Amino acid sequence: xxxxxxxKTIEAVMNKKTYDSDAPKTRWLRLEEGQSVKIRFAxxxxxxxxxxxxxxxxxxxxAEHTNPNDYKRKAVCTAEDEGRCFGCEMAQKEPKAGxxxxxxxxxxxxxxDGMESPYVAVWxxxxxxxxxxxxxxxxTSDTGSISNLTWKCKRQGTGTxxxxxxxxxxxxxxxxxxxxxxxxxxxxxxxxxxxxxQESFYLGFDLPTAASSASxxxxxxx
Ligand SMILES: [Zn+2]
Numbered sequence: 001x002x003x004x005x006x007x008k009t010i011e012a013v014m015n016k017k018t019y020d021s022d023a024p025k026t027r028w029l030r031l032e033e034g035q036s037v038k039i040r041f042a043x044x045x046x047x048x049x050x051x052x053x054x055x056x057x058x059x060x061x062x063a064e065h066t067n068p069n070d071y072k073r074k075a076v077c078t079a080e081d082e083g084r085c086f087g088c089e090m091a092q093k094e095p096k097a098g099x100x101x102x103x104x105x106x107x108x109x110x111x112x113d114g115m116e117s118p119y120v121a122v123w124x125x126x127x128x129x130x131x132x133x134x135x136x137x138x139x140t141s142d143t144g145s146i147s148n149l150t151w152k153c154k155r156q157g158t159g160t161x162x163x164x165x166x167x168x169x170x171x172x173x174x175x176x177x178x179x180x181x182x183x184x185x186x187x188x189x190x191x192x193x194x195x196x197x198q199e200s201f202y203l204g205f206d207l208p209t210a211a212s213s214a215s216x217x218x219x220x221x222x
Contacts, residue, residue: 059107068098086198
């Protein structure tokens with residue numbers, strides 16, 4: 001069994017957003033309750049889409065575990081890649097405690113909030129019944145694309161009752177100019193923790209960076 005010892009190592013594990021220090025810091029879509037913005041999906045859902053572009057690539061869905069007592073301790077399930085996964089072990093040990101892996105959807109967006117010039121942000125959504133991802137799936141099965149139009153996106157509710165309403169507008173008359181926008185690499189946006197460090201990541205000491213974790217509270221459990 002691998003153990004992470006020493007405060008420095010533990011802090012390093014907790015502070016690492018991803019295990020690639022070259023990756024730019026992710027900007028997340030953050031809306032207030034009732035706030036409505038214009039968004040454009042930068043990643044299509046399928047390579048067969050007429051608007052699929054390999055440089056923009058596809059949205060991803062990732063199986064993740066979350067410590068049921070601390071939503072900030074969330075990481076990718078490694079059962080397939082590493083053959084071992086601390087989250088899966090916890091789910092087996094305590095089947096009712098909420099450790100089982102859940103799928104999450106990640107995509108890049110161009111956000112126009114009417115305040116600053118349009119910017120790229122990542123949006124992550126669970127796939128539960130209330131998830132706005134169902135709207136996207138339905139729309140793309142009808143039209144084949146989600147990236148060739150502006151959507152209105154409105155946040156409703158707070159905390160675990162947060163939902164997002166997506167309303168499509170008319171498809172673009174002219175092709176959208178993607179050139180000013182650099183997207184995040186979604187595979188680096190998700191948090192991958194090696195098995196050896198998972199136990200201390202999920203169960204370790206209190207987060208040392210109180211300030212940065214407080215600022216992420218609006219980004220929880222959508
Ligand atoms: Zn797992």
